[in-house]
Amino acid sequence: MGKVLEVIRVSKRFLGLQALKEVSLHLEEGEILAVIGPNGAGKSTLLNLLSGLLRPDSGRILFQGQDITHLPPEARTHLGLGRAFQIVQPLPELTVRENLLVGARFGKPQVRQKEAEAWVEEVLRLTGLERRAEALAGELTLLEDKRLELARALATRPRVLLLDEVMAGLRPKEAEEAVALVRRIRDAGVSILFIEHLMPVVRALADRVVVLDYGEVIAEGTYQKVAQDQRVREAYLGRGA
Amino acid sequence: MAYGLAFVVLLLAVGLSLWAEMSPFRLAQAACRQSETVARVLGVRVIRVKLLSLFLGSLVAGLAGGVYGMKTLFLTPYDAFSLGRAVEALVIPIFGGLYSTPGPLLGGVILVGLEQALRLWIQEGYLVVYGAILILVILFLPRGLVGVLGRHRG
Numbered sequence: 108m109g110k111v112l113e114v115i116r117v118s119k120r121f122l123g124l125q126a127l128k129e130v131s132l133h134l135e136e137g138e139i140l141a142v143i144g145p146n147g148a149g150k151s152t153l154l155n156l157l158s159g160l161l162r163p164d165s166g167r168i169l170f171q172g173q174d175i176t177h178l179p180p181e182a183r184t185h186l187g188l189g190r191a192f193q194i195v196q197p198l199p200e201l202t203v204r205e206n207l208l209v210g211a212r213f214g215k216p217q218v219r220q221k222e223a224e225a226w227v228e229e230v231l232r233l234t235g236l237e238r239r240a241e242a243l244a245g246e247l248t249l250l251e252d253k254r255l256e257l258a259r260a261l262a263t264r265p266r267v268l269l270l271d272e273v274m275a276g277l278r279p280k281e282a283e284e285a286v287a288l289v290r291r292i293r294d295a296g297v298s299i300l301f302i303e304h305l306m307p308v309v310r311a312l313a314d315r316v317v318v319l320d321y322g323e324v325i326a327e328g329t330y331q332k333v334a335q336d337q338r339v340r341e342a343y344l345g346r347g348a
Numbered sequence: 349m350a351y352g353l354a355f356v357v358l359l360l361a362v363g364l365s366l367w368a369e370m371s372p373f374r375l376a377q378a379a380c381r382q383s384e385t386v387a388r389v390l391g392v393r394v395i396r397v398k399l400l401s402l403f404l405g406s407l408v409a410g411l412a413g414g415v416y417g418m419k420t421l422f423l424t425p426y427d428a429f430s431l432g433r434a435v436e437a438l439v440i441p442i443f444g445g446l447y448s449t450p451g452p453l454l455g456g457v458i459l460v461g462l463e464q465a466l467r468l469w470i471q472e473g474y475l476v477v478y479g480a481i482l483i484l485v486i487l488f489l490p491r492g493l494v495g496v497l498g499r500h501r502g
Contacts, residue, residue, distance in 0.1 A: 158389055184391035192389075198382045200447075201375070209375045214391040220372065263391055 117166030141313035148319040189265025195252040199245025214263025234258040270301035350419040445494025
């Protein structure tokens, strides 16, 4: 197992706010890594830096050994770094199948139409969206929206998938289904880095957990290990705890 | 001569539009229109899509302008760059139905015909009636004429 994604001493400041401070972490091949932390800890900033929507002030980001710090989002997707958004952003005037086709067709440069279409069918099957393939993306339920968000990221054929609170707003039963889906995606050979608020989901899914607080990594390890960590408890429950 | 050329430009425009509608370019355009962020994260080269869209649009508009000049043999900034003409170029596709090939065709035939007919029937202030019709159509048929036809078919 090698490091498929590596963040080296990355910092990012927004005006007066130090969103990330010298953050270093990595994702192993085939691993599911959770990044957790209280609100404002810098989780979303980290994901935006990884997917290229923001540039770091300092530090480097390596993907499969290649420096991608200054690559634009589309180039990162072409290399195999996919992303699903927290606030689901379907393309509402396109059908579910067409939404996936955007990812399948443009996620890699020079994909043939036939290949893209065949891959879309596979993704529809994997994510259980087959029956909704012809529905307009604007007409889906929340659960279906979340599935579409995942499916569309998957359609770009990522090696690494970044998930931004994709379980938020789901009922426990639905979250369970989504957890099973994320596992299936990993078993298909995709390494996953996800941000999550729901602790049951983190415990069920994560091989390893990184905890951020005020833009710094304060703990790292298995769920059991970080759950015992004094600094993590303080970050979540307040300094007096 | 000018009419023949205008017809050629029409065929070219329809051809380009059909190509854009059937190729993956349509999906790329739809993605960029709805969210550039999402489009980029899905691997769409947004700048290329925008440049190509601008290029195709200006190509047709430029050709049409050339033919227009050949027909009138006289161009003034008042007419060529009037607000009315600029708005017309937007209103016709919206009226007929955006993002489709038949939409702007249908919109053009009906709106230009309507404008001419109103000019004959109501000499004074025909533009007021024309404007009122446009507002009503855009209010009640947001997807244009093609949207109505499509719904009946479905």
